Amino acid sequence: MPQVSLTVNGKQHTVEVEGRTLLVELLREKLRLTGTHVGCDTSQCGACVVHVDGESVKSCTTLAVMCEGSQVTTIEGLAKPDGTLHPMQEAFREYHALQCGFCTPGMVMSAVDLVAKNPQGLSEKEIREGLEGNLCRCTGYHNIVKAIAAAQEVMHGRRETVAAAAE
Amino acid sequence: MNVVTPFEGIGASVKRKEDLRFLSGRGQYTDDINRPGQAHAYILRSPHAHARIKGVDTAAASAMPGVAAIYTSADLAAIGGIPCGWQIHNKDGTPMAEPKHPVLAEGKVRHVGDPVAVVVAETRQQARDAAEAIHVDYEVLPASVTMTQAQAPGAPAVHDDNPSNLCYDWHIGDKAMTDAAFAAAAHTVVFETTNNRLVPNAMEPRAAIGDYDTTTGEHTLYTTSQNPHVIRLLMGAFVLQIPESKLRVVAPDVGGGFGSKIYHYAEEAIVTWAAAKLGRPVKWTADRSESFMSDAHGRDHISRAELALDAEGKFLGLRVHTQANMGAYLSTFAPCVPTYLYATLLAGVYSTPAIYAEVKAVFTNTVPVDAYRGAGRPEATYLLERLVDVAAKQTGFDKLELRRRNFIPTDAFPYQTPVALQYDSGDYFSTLEQALETAGWATFEQRRAEAKARGRLRGIGISTYLEACGIAPSAVVGSLGARAGLYEVGTIRVHPTGSVTVLTGTHSHGQGHETTFAQLIADKLGVSIANVDIVHGDTAKIPFGMGTYGSRSLAVGGSAMDKAMDKIIAKGKRIAAHLMEASVEDVEFERGTFRVAGTDKTKSLTDISLAAYVPHNYPIDEIEPGLEETAFYDPKNFTYPGGCHIAEVEIEIETGIVSMVNFTAVDDVGRVINPMIVEGQVQGGVAQGIGQALLEGCVYDSHGQLISASMMDYTMPRADDLAPVSVATHTTLCTHNPLGVKGCGEVGAIGSPPAVINAVVDALRDYDISHVEMPATQEKIWSIIHGKR
Numbered sequence: 001m002p003q004v005s006l007t008v009n010g011k012q013h014t015v016e017v018e019g020r021t022l023l024v025e026l027l028r029e030k031l032r033l034t035g036t037h038v039g040c041d042t043s044q045c046g047a048c049v050v051h052v053d054g055e056s057v058k059s060c061t062t063l064a065v066m067c068e069g070s071q072v073t074t075i076e077g078l079a080k081p082d083g084t085l086h087p088m089q090e091a092f093r094e095y096h097a098l099q100c101g102f103c104t105p106g107m108v109m110s111a112v113d114l115v116a117k118n119p120q121g122l123s124e125k126e127i128r129e130g131l132e133g134n135l136c137r138c139t140g141y142h143n144i145v146k147a148i149a150a151a152q153e154v155m156h157g158r159r160e161t162v163a164a165a166a167e
Numbered sequence: 168m169n170v171v172t173p174f175e176g177i178g179a180s181v182k183r184k185e186d187l188r189f190l191s192g193r194g195q196y197t198d199d200i201n202r203p204g205q206a207h208a209y210i211l212r213s214p215h216a217h218a219r220i221k222g223v224d225t226a227a228a229s230a231m232p233g234v235a236a237i238y239t240s241a242d243l244a245a246i247g248g249i250p251c252g253w254q255i256h257n258k259d260g261t262p263m264a265e266p267k268h269p270v271l272a273e274g275k276v277r278h279v280g281d282p283v284a285v286v287v288a289e290t291r292q293q294a295r296d297a298a299e300a301i302h303v304d305y306e307v308l309p310a311s312v313t314m315t316q317a318q319a320p321g322a323p324a325v326h327d328d329n330p331s332n333l334c335y336d337w338h339i340g341d342k343a344m345t346d347a348a349f350a351a352a353a354h355t356v357v358f359e360t361t362n363n364r365l366v367p368n369a370m371e372p373r374a375a376i377g378d379y380d381t382t383t384g385e386h387t388l389y390t391t392s393q394n395p396h397v398i399r400l401l402m403g404a405f406v407l408q409i410p411e412s413k414l415r416v417v418a419p420d421v422g423g424g425f426g427s428k429i430y431h432y433a434e435e436a437i438v439t440w441a442a443a444k445l446g447r448p449v450k451w452t453a454d455r456s457e458s459f460m461s462d463a464h465g466r467d468h469i470s471r472a473e474l475a476l477d478a479e480g481k482f483l484g485l486r487v488h489t490q491a492n493m494g495a496y497l498s499t500f501a502p503c504v505p506t507y508l509y510a511t512l513l514a515g516v517y518s519t520p521a522i523y524a525e526v527k528a529v530f531t532n533t534v535p536v537d538a539y540r541g542a543g544r545p546e547a548t549y550l551l552e553r554l555v556d557v558a559a560k561q562t563g564f565d566k567l568e569l570r571r572r573n574f575i576p577t578d579a580f581p582y583q584t585p586v587a588l589q590y591d592s593g594d595y596f597s598t599l600e601q602a603l604e605t606a607g608w609a610t611f612e613q614r615r616a617e618a619k620a621r622g623r624l625r626g627i628g629i630s631t632y633l634e635a636c637g638i639a640p641s642a643v644v645g646s647l648g649a650r651a652g653l654y655e656v657g658t659i660r661v662h663p664t665g666s667v668t669v670l671t672g673t674h675s676h677g678q679g680h681e682t683t684f685a686q687l688i689a690d691k692l693g694v695s696i697a698n699v700d701i702v703h704g705d706t707a708k709i710p711f712g713m714g715t716y717g718s719r720s721l722a723v724g725g726s727a728m729d730k731a732m733d734k735i736i737a738k739g740k741r742i743a744a745h746l747m748e749a750s751v752e753d754v755e756f757e758r759g760t761f762r763v764a765g766t767d768k769t770k771s772l773t774d775i776s777l778a779a780y781v782p783h784n785y786p787i788d789e790i791e792p793g794l795e796e797t798a799f800y801d802p803k804n805f806t807y808p809g810g811c812h813i814a815e816v817e818i819e820i821e822t823g824i825v826s827m828v829n830f831t832a833v834d835d836v837g838r839v840i841n842p843m844i845v846e847g848q849v850q851g852g853v854a855q856g857i858g859q860a861l862l863e864g865c866v867y868d869s870h871g872q873l874i875s876a877s878m879m880d881y882t883m884p885r886a887d888d889l890a891p892v893s894v895a896t897h898t899t900l901c902t903h904n905p906l907g908v909k910g911c912g913e914v915g916a917i918g919s920p921p922a923v924i925n926a927v928v929d930a931l932r933d934y935d936i937s938h939v940e941m942p943a944t945q946e947k948i949w950s951i952i953h954g955k956r
Binding site: 007016020027028032033034035037038039040042045056065070074075076078079085089092093094096097098100102104105108125128129131132134135136137138140141143145 | 182183185186187188189190192193194195196198199201253275292358368369370371385420421422423425443454456652677678679844846847848850851852853855877878879883884885886887889891892915
């Protein structure tokens with residue numbers, strides 16, 4: 001069996017996998033990091049999005065062996081070690097941008113990458129377009145868009161807190 | 168004083184208690200659970216719509232690595248079929264056709280996705296690999312794919328002993344009175360439509376884990392369910408014959424339901440049975456393709472509606488004929504959806520004096536159809552609100568004026584409709600006016616002209632709707648064919664030091680119950696929501712319950728909690744009277760404080776709970792220790808939320824693409840506990856309604872192959888398909904439950920589809936069309952605009 005060595009949320013792991021093992025299977029089944037979800041089998045829903053070497057990727061369409069030597073961040077690794085939420089997590093809570101919570105980890109990880117790559121700031125339309133790869137069945141997206149608009153202000157240092165930043 | 172500050176009670180938009188675990192990856196959904204020694208099941212499903220099974224050869228598969236067992240229907244001969252929870256009677260009084268729904272296909276497969284065999288192996292991959300090595304010898308049969316095909320003479324019989332493919336032929340209302348209304352009419356309007364079949368697509372695929380304790384003989388099922396007690400009842404009593412005392416059903420965090428996780432599914436019985444058979448836990452998780460072909464679908468009606476009006480535009484009579492697709496088997500609540508959740512809603516918000524509706528339910532070689540968000544009420548609302556617009560156009564009455572002229576007057580409540588329901592309260596004029604104002608109805612023509620200059624056709628559409636939810640009075644539904652009661656259960660456990668645990672038989676899968684219910688406790692008992700824990704989803708912890716659907720959790724489950732809190736307060740007053748040496752009649756209670764009326768003598772709830780559990784100075788001969796109460800609440804009536812939805816769309820002339828540009832919802836959901844959560848529920852419901860109107864449609868080909876079986880083929884609404892939704896509420900209180908609440912989970916999906924299609928038709932007003940079928944796809948619109956229909 002092939003082995004893969006990678007760092008997940010700052011912790012080094014060496015894991016035996018099959019050649020066909022997906023990154024999401026490694027995370028969920030081998031490392032028991034079950035915050036990353038599987039919502040489809042065609043790479044449409046984005047519930048499985050994690051960061052690999054700073055890029056958001058769909059872990060359901062990434063082979064584990066492709067991540068040799070990679071730095072992986074999952075939703076479990078997004079908050080600070082002391083538990084302080086990332087501004088994106090804080091904004092999702094503030095603006096009621098989650099209901100059942102199943103799409104939320106992937107949605108948050110996608111949103112963090114989207115905002116990080118666009119320091120100039122994103123309009124509502126650009127945020128909606130930027131969420132093309134993530135499905136949510138509960139919220140209608142309205143509050144997710146608001147949360148991301150608020151979080152970008154904090155992430156880029158234009159505001160201190162996410163409260164009232166979406167208006 | 169022990170009043171909670173800041174205010175967290177009824178009416179406060181407090182942030183959700185459940186969010187932290189979901190945002191940090193610590194939610195625990197069924198697939199996140201792993202039991203020691205667990206094996207994995209994979210279900211081999213039919214690739215055909217209709218075929219005879221001539222043989223199943225599992226020899227090669229059994230020898231594959233890791234395989235623990237392979238089961239077919241022959242192995243399950245001793246267990247029962249999947250039961251149906253509602254029996255409808257035909258016009259002639261005979262019961263509906265109710266064919267057996269085997270856990271694994273027996274002799275025939277009846278839809279693509281029908282389960283044929285189960286492989287249990289060490290890993291999911293091994294189980295899947297082995298399933299590919301099973302050879303099933305199918306004799307492919309012609310299929311009855313559509314309802315029209317299924318009812319044609321000589322059509323393939325989905326169930327061999329029912330060649331008509333008819334499940335039932337049912338009716339409601341007064342036919343003679345309705346016919347008389349038509350005979351006297353100045354105008355008669357006819358509208359025919361199909362309500363498109365939808366796939367619910369909760370983001371979490373279904374999953375189930377069976378576990379068996381060989382020491383105690385206790386079975387545990389972890390499952391993605393909206394109602395674990397209902398699953399225990401159906402699976403335990405009818406399928407596996409396991410007494411309730413030996414069967415625990417746990418529905419942990421559930422990633423959305425929308426109705427699709429109400430029903431008892433074959434996989435739940437399979438893993439529970441196999442775990443006991445093998446003596447080890449067995450886990451099954453659907454992949455999305457399996458969800459498409461095994462989760463119950465929604466809607467799928469073909470209807471003809473006729474409206475009779477007098478010369479002044481008053482509705483005189485409504486006649487409806489509907490065919491409803493049941494799919495291949497009867498899912499748990501399927502028969503009641505196109506009858507008592509549909510035809511009883513045909514009065515809508517109007518005072519139409521005579522209504523007659525006939526509904527034929529038909530078996531086809533497709534996935535079973537059951538309740539999906541709104542369940543029957545979206546179909547009724549769509550039919551009625553399109554019909555009113557068609558009537559306005561045909562008769563020349565203004566579409567708003569026609570509605571106002573026929574609204575049930577605000578002073579006419581309680582209002583008895585001609586189709587069984589009695590509405591308790593409502594104010595359709597106010598929700599209409601508020602929505603018109605918010606949506607800028609009066610200035611629409613300017614926006615249309617401005618859009619035209621940009622090469623776009625802009626349209627505005629309205630829907631004034633009502634629904635019946637808060638399901639439901641047990642005696643009423645029992646008389647209509649329900650095989651269960653529909654009360655709810657709440658237990659309030661005040662602990663010695665004053666924190667509170669609430670046990671509820673409802674289930675939260677996105678609705679935010681852990682917050683809303685805690686607010687009820689905070690409001691009445693004065694306990695901070697941080698010190699209130701809501702426990703749901705485990706039959707071993709909760710006395711009983713009927714679960715969450717039909718916007719019932721707050722109206723029925725919340726009312727049970729309220730009733731249990733009344734018992735807590737009553738007992739607390741007796742304890743307080745003893746401690747303060749007063750008579751019980753003189754003790755008052757308000758938000759956490761017991762007071763002797765007219766004095767400054769007080770005791771806090773914590774003083775009382777401590778005394779109840781440490782009864783040193785306590786009237787022990789008269790009152791039992793402890794402070795815990797349970798209440799069962801059976802609602803007196805349905806609740807009747809209603810309101811007005813207004814959609815504004817733009818169509819790009821060149822491409823036919825429809826864009827949502829604005830959506831306004833003004834809903835009367837009764838008393839609002841948490842406005843933030845209510846707004847979120849409405850927005851989510853509206854998104855699903857817009858999805859039905861513009862994007863979503865389940866498609867079978869002529870052989871019964873499911874074409875739209877993945878998220879690449881079935882169009883789920885994405886963020887850039889939707890527009891901002893303006894949500895407001897206008898409250899009239901429910902008159903028959905203690906909280907005055909009506910329910911908000913389904914209104915969005917019920918009110919919005921006709922508003923969107925009315926807007927699309929309005930946008931196309933220059934193209935001589937009277938209707939566009941859902942989903943109003945780009946191709947349909949382009950063909951209308953460019954004359955290639």
